[in-house]
Amino acid sequence: MQKLNEILQTIDGYLGGGSWFVFLLLGVGLFFTLYLNFPQIRFFKHALRIVRGKYDKAEDVGDTSHFQALTTALSGTVGTGNIGGVALAISLGGPAALFWMLVTAFLGMTTKFVEVTLSHKYREKAEDGTIAGGPMYYMKNKLNAKWLAAIFAVATVLSSFGTGNMPQINNIAGSMFATFGIDQMITGGVLGVLLFFVIVGGIKRIAAVTEKLVPTMAVIYFIGAFAVIFYNLENILPSLAAVIGDVFSGSAAAGGFLGGSFSYAFNRGVNRGLFSNEAGQGSAPIAHAAAKAHEPVSEGMVAILEPFIDTIVICTITGLTLLASGVWSEKHQTEFEFAEIQVLEQVYDENKPEDKAALADHLLDRGSVPVFSGELTVDNGVIADGHTILHKRSVAEGIKVSKDGTPFTGSLKVTDGSIEDTAVTLTGRSLVHSAELTTIAFKKGFLGDFGQYIVSIGLLLFAFSTAISWSYYGDRAMTFLAGSKSVVYYRLVYVGAFFFASFADTAIIWTMANIAIVLMTVPNLVGIFLLRKDMKDTLDKYWVDFKREWGNGDQDK
Template sequence: MTTKFVEVTLSHKYRETAADGSIAGGPMYYMKNRIVKYSFSPSTFVRLNKNRIPAHIIDKLRILDDEKIWGKDNVIQAIKKHIGEEDTQKYGDTILKSIRKPINLKWMAAIFAIATILSSFGTGSLPQINSISNSLFETFGLNHILTGAVLAVLLGAVIIGGIKRIAKVTSRLVPLMAIVYFIGAIAVIGFNYENIIPSIMAIVGDVFTGSAAVGGFLGGSIAFAFNRGVNRGLFSNEAGQGSAPIAHAAARAHEPVSEGLVALLEPFIDTIIICTLTGLVLLSSGVWNEKLDNQFQDTDLIVFAETYDDKIVEGQTALFEYLSGDNELPLLTGSLNVNNGVIQNQPTI
């Protein structure tokens, strides 16, 4: 949440307005223009003199001529210490402007922009389109290519209009999606109301029991679990990826901090509320541990009439020769009804 607040606030504060009135912003803009350092190098004292800072103040600041790079808060404290509170109030802003030097991070801005374009395919479109196409195929039998083509046309109609159209569409579509999902989740949870308390107890209780420990052990390490958590968290709320601030930069809000506070709620709604509802839906409905019968459709199976143990040399030899085409083994033929790995009807040989 803090990450989202910071990146959106900075993107909104340092956005740029083009000649045609369009607004552009994002992490690449404040990387390029607004990351600065404060240094008392010899050249800064020349600028102090040009900016008409009194000579006696410049002399007091020369003790700081050590090429050290300062943060803004630290440099203000250092200035106060050497020239006093009164002179700092009078000349402080001019001194800061004189010793302020932008850091050329255009290369970082370019890398970020390219990485954002690439990541937009991975986290911003492909998984969602895959889920939509799979759902439509399983429910209505619609071809995946047809679904992808329709979504591509709709997406193109939005992004061609630029950042304003993207912000306009998402500002209406995303709340509607969240409301529909929220109502659907509440309906499922309400239908299985008797499982709400056991589900919450399972969520809270398993954190401190063996199942969570076993899950963590199977995950391999704390680092792996942490990595998976960060990945899923980023995917759910987009905090830290840097793409959401690009859209927030086009907002009409005049105060960057207020826009950052609005963005602050997004990770909470996405990760805490929506993900919690999803977990309760899965647990209360019982689908998470429901065993479904396997259905083999149009699948060719080879079933041996005898049992061959791959731990026994004779069995290994027989199977190897069969796979190599050097030996034939008796097979079961006909129609087989298999339930949980057990043949139910009487097969033929």
């Protein structure tokens, strides 16, 4: 598994981890923001009126209402990215990573407006009578690029597993085990059955479920988050100062956090921002294409609200919870993941400035320290002195090795810093990230230990709803590629993978998700850029028709 993760990380380094992807994502969002004169600001109020149904018509064609399309798309984006993704970004890049998540969301509001408008404009009716839409349809029907549409559709199917399926249940199962002691396989099995019964009903059942889940899960999560924020109110201003002040300088070392560079914060913040709100990925347009609307632009405006709610509101609240509580830079007792362990050749003291600087450079790819290959001697669960062990980018402390529940005595083979014998269990104190870190943060408020249950319940609802929505995205992609009859086979595989991922290695799943995002996003960004003139003409026509029908009173231009 370690070797597989290393291969996947190498691929991700050239794709999602490469600076070209970050600049492509932000560049397209910035271009359309300027080209369309900041639609995310000008049309925000108008979008709220549309989602309330003010301009609906009885003859509008579609399978869902504006609100149902919004909640379905939101349920696809509000998931582990909001709970675990923010924690991962901050643990890697420091507080400044949150700033870049917000920048990505602001520009993403425009990107999502464009991709949803174009996808809704060129949607079709499938052979089973349901609405089929998404970027693959504008690629086929307007760009006449069936090959590009096929690439996007295949990437959507892959991404439905790498984004909406596997990371979601993995985080749910991990959280339920940590909080309630429920075995991961039991969680995966029970939720897998529930998932099947929801998705077999198609978009109408999915929309009916998500329109109730999204508001409920938001209220529950906000209660827990604000209980921490108000409890640590004196830390809010320093936290905000760190988010802004560290943007260009990088974050200094704090506690167990060895430091973050500008490039790391920028890259991880943008990457996690995309994972959170999916603007530019082309997923939400598939849900919005099913909405009842006579004007594609109106549905595009509804989509403006998604990155705002998902990232600017929910991720900011999560970020402030992590920073104000201080848990992001503290070491916590945890079970180590082998994919994130690195054994170094010698001992480093993080209390010595020169050693801390060497370790920081090593982790930030500005230098390197020798890693160990050989045999680690373990006596009654304690590793012999002579090596520093890094876990989750921090110096691990108090390490205990066990096997089958008892202290281990013997030797562990290490190759290039990686422990080969994964039959043993290592526990100790280190930095943590993802949902585990957010769970710890929620204990640092007025609710005390009860706060962890808020995260578990919130994560369960967030992530499960994400898996539901992404099954529909993959469903529509399979319909495009192989017709409606292929959907039943896709759903069976989807549910099977959902169960398997409940007990698989989380580091590998996150890496797989990063790769799948890029494979889906690039064709979509290229496609909407090629249709920039079409988008502008469609928007101009919308306002002409709107003025003729509704007058100037409600025109937010």
